[in-house]
Amino acid sequence: MSHVRLRFAxxxxxxxxxGGARTALFNWLLARKLGGxxxxxxxxxxxARSTQESVDAILQGMEWLGLDWDEGPFYQSDNFPLxxxxxxxxxxxxxxxxCYCSAEELEAKREKALAxxxxxxxxxxxxxxxxxIPGRPYVVRFKAPHEGVTAFHDLIKGPIxxxxxxxxxxxxxxxxxxxxxxxxxVVDDASMGITTVIRGDDHINNTPRQILLYEAMGCPVPxxxxxxxxxxxxxxxxxxxxxxxxxxAYRDMGxxxxxxxxxxxxxGWSHGDEEIFSKExxxxxxxxxxxxKSAGVFNPDxxxxxxxxxxxxxxxxxxxxxxxxxxxxxxxxxxxxGPELAAVVKxxxxxxxxxxxxxxxxxxxxxxxxxxxEEAVAKHVKPETAGYLSRLADVLAAAADFRHDPIEGVFKxxxxxxxxxxxxxxxxxxxxxxxxTVSPSIYEVMEVLGKEETCRRLTRAVAxxxx
RNA sequence: GGUCCCAUCGUCUAGCGGUUAGGACACCGGCCUUUCACGUCGGUAACAGGGGUUCAAGUCCCCUUGGGAUCACCA
Numbered sequence: 176m177s178h179v180r181l182r183f184a185x186x187x188x189x190x191x192x193x194g195g196a197r198t199a200l201f202n203w204l205l206a207r208k209l210g211g212x213x214x215x216x217x218x219x220x221x222x223a224r225s226t227q228e229s230v231d232a233i234l235q236g237m238e239w240l241g242l243d244w245d246e247g248p249f250y251q252s253d254n255f256p257l258x259x260x261x262x263x264x265x266x267x268x269x270x271x272x273x274c275y276c277s278a279e280e281l282e283a284k285r286e287k288a289l290a291x292x293x294x295x296x297x298x299x300x301x302x303x304x305x306x307x308i309p310g311r312p313y314v315v316r317f318k319a320p321h322e323g324v325t326a327f328h329d330l331i332k333g334p335i336x337x338x339x340x341x342x343x344x345x346x347x348x349x350x351x352x353x354x355x356x357x358x359x360x361v362v363d364d365a366s367m368g369i370t371t372v373i374r375g376d377d378h379i380n381n382t383p384r385q386i387l388l389y390e391a392m393g394c395p396v397p398x399x400x401x402x403x404x405x406x407x408x409x410x411x412x413x414x415x416x417x418x419x420x421x422x423x424a425y426r427d428m429g430x431x432x433x434x435x436x437x438x439x440x441x442x443g444w445s446h447g448d449e450e451i452f453s454k455e456x457x458x459x460x461x462x463x464x465x466x467x468k469s470a471g472v473f474n475p476d477x478x479x480x481x482x483x484x485x486x487x488x489x490x491x492x493x494x495x496x497x498x499x500x501x502x503x504x505x506x507x508x509x510x511x512x513g514p515e516l517a518a519v520v521k522x523x524x525x526x527x528x529x530x531x532x533x534x535x536x537x538x539x540x541x542x543x544x545x546x547x548x549e550e551a552v553a554k555h556v557k558p559e560t561a562g563y564l565s566r567l568a569d570v571l572a573a574a575a576d577f578r579h580d581p582i583e584g585v586f587k588x589x590x591x592x593x594x595x596x597x598x599x600x601x602x603x604x605x606x607x608x609x610x611x612t613v614s615p616s617i618y619e620v621m622e623v624l625g626k627e628e629t630c631r632r633l634t635r636a637v638a639x640x641x642x
Numbered sequence: 643g644g645u646c647c648c649a650u651c652g653u654c655u656a657g658c659g660g661u662u663a664g665g666a667c668a669c670c671g672g673c674c675u676u677u678c679a680c681g682u683c684g685g686u687a688a689c690a691g692g693g694g695u696u697c698a699a700g701u702c703c704c705c706u707u708g709g710g711a712u713c714a715c716c717a
Contacts, residue, residue: 343713355716379711380646404711408653410710448666449666476668477653477668526678
């Protein structure tokens with residue numbers, strides 16, 4: 176089995192979006208599964224639209240998702256001499272020619288063709304020119320065959336074929352001497368020894384002309400795998416109007432990279448009835464043949480469910496680390512004081528769907544003087560409540576073992592002693608400790624807060640609840 | 643419009659000639675519960691339409707319809 180070489184080749188004209196991330200993931204997975212090489216290449220031949228910020232954003236996205244590459248990043252802008260060389264060679268071999276038609280002329284012809292209901296296609300005016308016209312600007316066109324069929328077997332879509340008469344002589348070098356996309360892709364993929372090209376299926380129509388280019392240059396044609404597009408809820412191509420499309424925006428919204436990976440891979444790929452996959456499992460189970468042929472709708476709800484799953488089952492210490500920046504945004508720094516963050520996380524994991532919710536839920540632990548939810552106070556604090564809390568604080572203060580189960584025991588004892596039910600004191604305790612009526616189990620909260628802090632908050636509340 | 647691709651619950655999908663068409667998200671109920679959740683049990687819900695091939699079609703073939711992509715000196 177020969178060594179596979181794959182690549183992800185984004186153009187740096189924006190951030191790493193959902194669709195690009197999935198393409199990168201499929202490339203990465205196949206490379207890792209087959210023990211091949213994964214290459215990152217930045218397609219920046221359009222100097223005007225490419226920016227360093229975009230390059231940085233893409234690399235950041237790749238790193239966040241944990242998609243590491245073995246070679247690169249390579250920049251096409253560094254390879255201009257190589258492309259030039261290949262253009263000259265095709266020219267010398269008569270496989271390409273100089274075209275002196277101006278952009279304006281071409282545009283006029285295109286309009287005319289469209290108006291007459293014909294296919295807008297280069298008419299070959301300069302195809303048979305025998306001599307150069309010195310001093311006039313020109314582009315270089317590839318001399319494509321007019322007859323025959325160009326076919327390939329797509330690893331995802333199956334057999335696909337085009338009649339060559341549909342193809343026209345594409346421009347491979349612009350008037351300013353820079354090469355165009357369809358040409359550089361082929362030169363790069365050939366020179367980098369790419370064996371399998373996995374890319375979006377919006378490139379299917381480019382494939383036949385690229386194959387012709389490979390053949391003209393005498394290079395082996397790689398295998399192609401065109402992955403379906405990702406759609407928005409209205410079944411049109413996913414775009415900003417459907418919400419966030421940048422993967423980093425999802426990090427900022429409190430999503431975990433493993434949830435994003437798991438969601439992305441299941442959008443268009445499946446392995447029986449399984450839903451949850453770790454990266455390691457994916458590397459083992461992924462096959463490009465199992466990728467579906469049809470476009471899929473991006474479903475934020477399912478992503479959210481997966482995120483909740485990974486938060487629920489995640490390692491508290493790791494989550495605590497990831498939580499720090501979100502807490503900082505809320506003015507909380509666990510390093511300054513308060514309970515251990517991992518312990519706090521443990522009490523919140525099963526009720527948070529995002530890191531944002533986790534952070535919101537953690538704030539009260541680090542707020543010595545919680546602001547009481549007045550509505551909750553009005554509803555749950557009765558004239559006798561302060562007395563109950565006072566008694567509870569006293570008994571708790573004497574507890575030898577301040578952990579969940581013993582605390583629960585103390586609670587029951589106090590209730591029995593006072594002749595009340597849990598419902599008559601629970602909500603008030605929750606308000607005293609957390610400020611509101613929504614929180615983890617109060618026994619857990621007490622254990623994490625510790626005896627001293629618990630009693631202090633209880634006593635503080637007694638003062639506030641006494642009228 | 644030409645060319646190309648696609649088509650199972652609302653969504654992601656399983657299915658690779660014979661199934662009560664399965665799972666997941668979402669949704670709706672029950673249970674659990676001092677809150678919110680989690681968990682758990684159950685429910686609603688699909689083979690786009692029409693022709694073939696076959697003893698038998700969601701599965702194979704053709705047509706129709708619908709959706710998408712692409713037709714640049716962008717990538």
